[in-house]
Amino acid sequence: MSVKLKEVNQMLHQMVVDFAEKEIKPLDMIIDKEQGYPKDLWDKIVQTGFLGLTVPYLYDGAQFDAVAEAQTIFDVASRNASVAFTLEGHYKAANQIIKYGNETLKKKYLPQANRRVFAFSSTEPQGGSNVLGLSGTAIKDGDCWVLNGNKSMITNGGLAEVYCVLLKTGPEEISCFVVDKEMIGFKYGKQEELFGMRGTPVGEIFLENVKVSEDHLLGTLGQGIEIGHNAHADARINMGAIAAGISEHALSIVLEYAKTRKALDTPIINLYSIQQKITEIAIAKENTQLLYEEAAKLKDSGKPYDRVATMAKSYGSRASFDACDHALQVLGGYGYSTEYPVEHLLRDARALQIAEGSLEKMVIEIAQAVVKERE
């Protein structure tokens, strides 16, 4: 932890660490192998109140700030990245309802964010990078909206029960709607079989003439692009936290292994080549941590944070992948074996270069922001 946490955040941090050590860490490799969470783990996560972390008191939440949210994600990710990824997907959606929801929507859904999983859905099978290219639609019908579309690659898709969905409300207009799995015409589609982050369900949904009342429009008509951008910015803080958590996890495995594994009659931790890799992993972790914590602090102080959040994810996604590669090398043959968790950390880290905006798109966004700032 590099920021000095407020006392209340410090207490949360200790609680999350205790929970994650006891309940999540022992399941790390099982979650990857079984491609999912044991049911009772998820029940315990709900019972701890992790889901409603940032929901205001007014709606039965714990009202923690962005620094605490990111710290929680880091503390979980350094034991298992998939669980942290599921929480990230949930917070991203809940935070948009907190920020953009009308009072009816907030009263209805925010208390539920304490126990039901939420998700944010923009991507469609024909493409995710270009939001204006979406084909799902919302068409006004009297006092209601009729929603149609096929949304794919949703973090928590299949597990989540409430979805913020970006849909077209005009040829060049995108709006965001809140959809519940209980609505007539809502259907779950296929679940993706992933390379990494195998515990996190990532899946598809179908909306077939789903009728929602006007208050299910999140924000105003045509505000979908802004909400999508804000959701990305929020999520990228936490993606940085996941990246740093993965690097921390890799570091802890490497340190333990290198102290006992011997070569040339000495523990390999005494070899310069191993120390070099330990240094690279530690720098990857700390640099990423500085970036996501700075973004979270900017958010909490009401300042623009999207550029720094995007840097946290962009840098963190590559740095954590490299960190895992170094870790794998330190463990030699065992690093490449499923007997140790490093190979799955490497696969988990790879997801961060795609989800919440591809690296290529982030390069464009960061460059544009930097140029604009200096004009």
Ligand SMILES: Cc1cc2nc3c(=O)[nH]c(=O)nc-3n(C[C@H](O)[C@H](O)[C@H](O)COP(=O)(O)OP(=O)(O)OC[C@H]3O[C@@H](n4cnc5c(N)ncnc54)[C@H](O)[C@@H]3O)c2cc1C
């Ligand atoms: C684990 C995981 C979780 C995800 N969770 C969610 C979620 O919760 N909600 C959601 O909506 N989506 C989610 N996604 C989807 C993700 O946001 C998209 O995969 C991503 O935006 C890229 O879209 P695409 O896969 O359709 O690739 P495409 O848009 O088809 O792009 C293909 C390639 O072209 C490049 N490219 C595309 N456009 C440009 C451009 N303008 N300039 C330069 N390069 C470009 C891309 O970088 C990529 O390399 C998730 C994906 C993964 C892997």
